[in-house]
Every structure is written in C-alpha cells, then in structure tokens.
Amino acid sequence: MSVPNHFELLGRDGAARTGRLTTPHGVVRTPAFMPVGTAGAMKGLHWREVRDAGADIVLGNTYHLMLRPGAERIAALGGLQRFTTWNGPMLTDSGGFQVMSLAQLRKVSEKAVNFRSHIDGAAIELSPERAIEVQLLLGSDIAMQLDECVRLPAERADIERAMQLSLRWAERCKRAFEQAPDGHMLFGIVQGGDVPELRHASARGLVDLGFHGYAIGGLAVGEPQEVMLAMIEEAAPILPADRPRYLMGVGTPEDILEAVARGIDMFDCVMPTRNGRHGVAFTPFGPVNLRNARHADDPRPLDEDSDWPSTRNCSRAYLHHLVKSGETLGAMLLSEINIAYYQRLMRDMRGAIADGSFGTFRAQTRAGWAQGDI
Numbered sequence: 001m002s003v004p005n006h007f008e009l010l011g012r013d014g015a016a017r018t019g020r021l022t023t024p025h026g027v028v029r030t031p032a033f034m035p036v037g038t039a040g041a042m043k044g045l046h047w048r049e050v051r052d053a054g055a056d057i058v059l060g061n062t063y064h065l066m067l068r069p070g071a072e073r074i075a076a077l078g079g080l081q082r083f084t085t086w087n088g089p090m091l092t093d094s095g096g097f098q099v100m101s102l103a104q105l106r107k108v109s110e111k112a113v114n115f116r117s118h119i120d121g122a123a124i125e126l127s128p129e130r131a132i133e134v135q136l137l138l139g140s141d142i143a144m145q146l147d148e149c150v151r152l153p154a155e156r157a158d159i160e161r162a163m164q165l166s167l168r169w170a171e172r173c174k175r176a177f178e179q180a181p182d183g184h185m186l187f188g189i190v191q192g193g194d195v196p197e198l199r200h201a202s203a204r205g206l207v208d209l210g211f212h213g214y215a216i217g218g219l220a221v222g223e224p225q226e227v228m229l230a231m232i233e234e235a236a237p238i239l240p241a242d243r244p245r246y247l248m249g250v251g252t253p254e255d256i257l258e259a260v261a262r263g264i265d266m267f268d269c270v271m272p273t274r275n276g277r278h279g280v281a282f283t284p285f286g287p288v289n290l291r292n293a294r295h296a297d298d299p300r301p302l303d304e305d306s307d308w309p310s311t312r313n314c315s316r317a318y319l320h321h322l323v324k325s326g327e328t329l330g331a332m333l334l335s336e337i338n339i340a341y342y343q344r345l346m347r348d349m350r351g352a353i354a355d356g357s358f359g360t361f362r363a364q365t366r367a368g369w370a371q372g373d374i
C-alpha cells in the first residue's frame with residue numbers, strides 16, 4: 001500500500017528545492033525552519049511572535065512531554081496544539097536523541113530504550129510502539145520514528161549496530177503508525193554516522209519501507225561542518241525527490257544555506273533562542289555579541305533594513321544594557337530577533353529558488369556574513 005504524499009514540489013534551482021507540505025493543521029512552506037518548543041513553549045517568546053516572525057510549524061519533544069505533563073494528560077486536554085494554543089502544524093521528535101543526551105542510566109535493547117527520568121528518576125521504557133503511541137496522543141502532524149543516534153566520532157561497528165537497530169525500529173514504528181488519523185505523517189530517520197556506505201544502506205532501507213518524509217539524523221552531534229555536508233550529499237540523492245527531507249538539529253544560518261543547496265527542505269535548531277538568551281544576535285553581517293562593550297554607546301539598531309520591528313528599532317546600546325543587566329527583556333528581544341532572522345532567511349531562499357537566483361543569493365548572503373559587523 002503506497003504511502004500518501006502531502007508534499008508538493010513548486011520549484012528547483014540546482015539541488016535546492018522549494019515546496020509546500022500540507023498538514024492537518026495547515027500548510028508548511030519549504031525550505032522551512034521549525035523553532036524548537038521542546039516542552040510545549042518557545043523559551044522567551046509568545047506564540048504570536050513566532051507566528052508573526054513567519055514560522056509555519058514548530059517542534060516539540062516526546063521525551064520531555066511524556067515525562068511532564070504526560071502524553072495521556074495532553075490528549076485529555078485536547079492535544080498539543082490546543083494545550084499550547086499554538087494551533088498550527090507541529091512536528092514531534094521521538095525521544096531517541098533526548099534519551100541519549102538527557103536521561104540517566106539508559107539501556108538500549110532490541111525491545112526498547114530503558115532509562116530513568118532526569119526529572120524524578122522514574123524508570124521509563126520507550127519502545128518504538130510507545131514512541132508512536134505518545135506522538136499520536138500528543139496529536140502532532142508529523143511524528144518521527146524512534147531511532148538510536150550515535151555521537152561522533154564513533155567506532156564503525158557501533159555506528160552500524162545503531163543504524164541496523166534504527167532500521168528495525170523504523171519498521172515497528174511504521175506498523176504502529178497505521179492507526180494514525182488521515183493526513184498525519186511519519187518520517188523515517190537516516191542514520192549511519194560518518195560512513196557513506198552505512199548512510200546508503202540506511203536510506204535505501206527506509207525508502208524500501210516507505211515513509212511520508214525522510215529525516216537525516218545522527219548529525220549536528222559535534223562533527224565538523226564538512227562531514228555533515230558530505231553525509232547529506234551521500235544520503236539525499238537516495239531519498240525520493242518528491243518527498244520532504246528534514247535535517248535534524250541544524251543549525252547555524254550557514255549550515256542551513258549550504259544544506260538547502262544540497263537538497264534539504266526542513267530544519268530545526270535551538271540556536272536562535274539559545275544564542276538569544278546568551279546575548280548573541282544573528283544578522284545579515286554575521287553574529288553580533290551584544291555583551292561586547294563596543295556596543296555600549298552605539299545608537300544604531302542591529303539592522304535598519306530589517307522588516308522586524310525590534311531589529312530595526314532597538315539600539316545596540318539598549319540591547320547591550322539589557323544583556324549586561326540580566327534583564328529578562330534582553331533574552332526575549334534577542335530570541336524574537338533571531339527567530340525573525342531565521343524565518344527571513346527561509347523566506348528569501350524560497351523566493352530565490354522560485355525565481356532561479358539561488359546561486360546569486362547564496363553568494364551574496366555568504367559575502368554579507370563574511371563582511372562581519374561594522
């Protein structure tokens with residue numbers, strides 16, 4: 001039985017693509033950046049700011065939400081969209097990655113991953129079937145398979161073991177997802193570390209199973225950018241051209257630009273909000289650290305040409321003062337400024353791909369970042 005396709009390719013420019021992904025809660029324009037609302041909130045922002053900044057879809061995490069407030073409780077309260085009042089498309093990660101990075105005393109077996117909650121030490125078992133059950137209870141529009149993500153560098157034998165386990169878990173997730181309501185999607189996740197032939201085997205195995213979309217995982221885990229980009233080049237051409245491709249956990253504006261140039265459609269990363277909370281703004285001329293004393297008397301805004309009010313109106317001196325004073329408003333303003341910058345980058349890439357000028361856009365954008373902040 002073929003898997004329904006909710007993705008429509010609208011244009012291509014080289015390997016770069018622009019399209020539309022239709023979900024039960026709305027349409028997602030691609031290339032798309034998904035702000036990360038891990039535990040059902042976007043740190044430092046109201047949902048209306050996330051929406052106004054141009055985000056079509058946000059990400060939530062199974063691991064966090066199943067531990068607190070609990071998947072059954074969110075289902076009883078109407079599902080994640082109603083519970084959070086975001087009310088738009090949502091993608092949920094399956095928990096595989098968070099278990100590896102957050103849980104204590106975790107043990108991976110064929111059956112499941114067993115761990116103790118980092119919140120209260122409760123013993124938890126997360127199987128492929130439970131990971132799907134949780135995401136169906138949350139009601140996310142796009143669910144992710146349960147997988148095992150190996151941090152790099154790693155031994156080839158361990159990368160291969162985790163890749164093969166993830167493929168077997170992909171099949172179990174696909175079976176468990178058969179009861180999902182119409183329109184909801186399940187993405188497989190390509191593993192294989194930094195080993196090309198393991199990336200090929202993983203991608204081919206997932207395509208043989210058939211998914212609504214395909215994520216490339218096991219990256220943005222400490223490897224150099226050139227390794228990440230090389231693994232995209234190994235995996236992307238094997239994935240169906242008419243289905244969405246999602247690079248998990250990525251990344252900086254440059255990572256995203258270069259991944260779009262290699263055929264990636266969807267991204268998520270904590271960087272815009274995390275760096276915002278640490279006083280760093282993303283701009284067309286590269287990152288600007290507002291903690292730096294050089295901003296103390298600077299009346300200029302971060303970018304007078306920006307269409308985002310805070311970026312165009314707040315002086316660097318004010319942002320520097322807020323950050324140095326530890327005012328909450330500093331973290332809030334820089335988080336919205338960064339989310340708005342990422343969404344503007346995605347919007348500009350969609351336009352450049354649509355009119356065949358992505359190559360020029362890529363060169364001009366990189367030149368702006370290289371110029372640095374003056």
Ligand SMILES: CO[C@@H]1O[C@H](CNc2nc3cc4c(=O)[nH]c(N)nc4cc3[nH]2)[C@@H](O)[C@H]1O
Binds near residue numbers: 095147
């Ligand atoms: C380097 O910065 C740290 O790393 C994270 C971003 N990097 C990342 N790589 C990921 C890989 C996977 C994967 O293989 N599978 C599943 N299911 N989810 C994933 C989620 C991922 N996120 C940030 O959260 C930050 O803490």
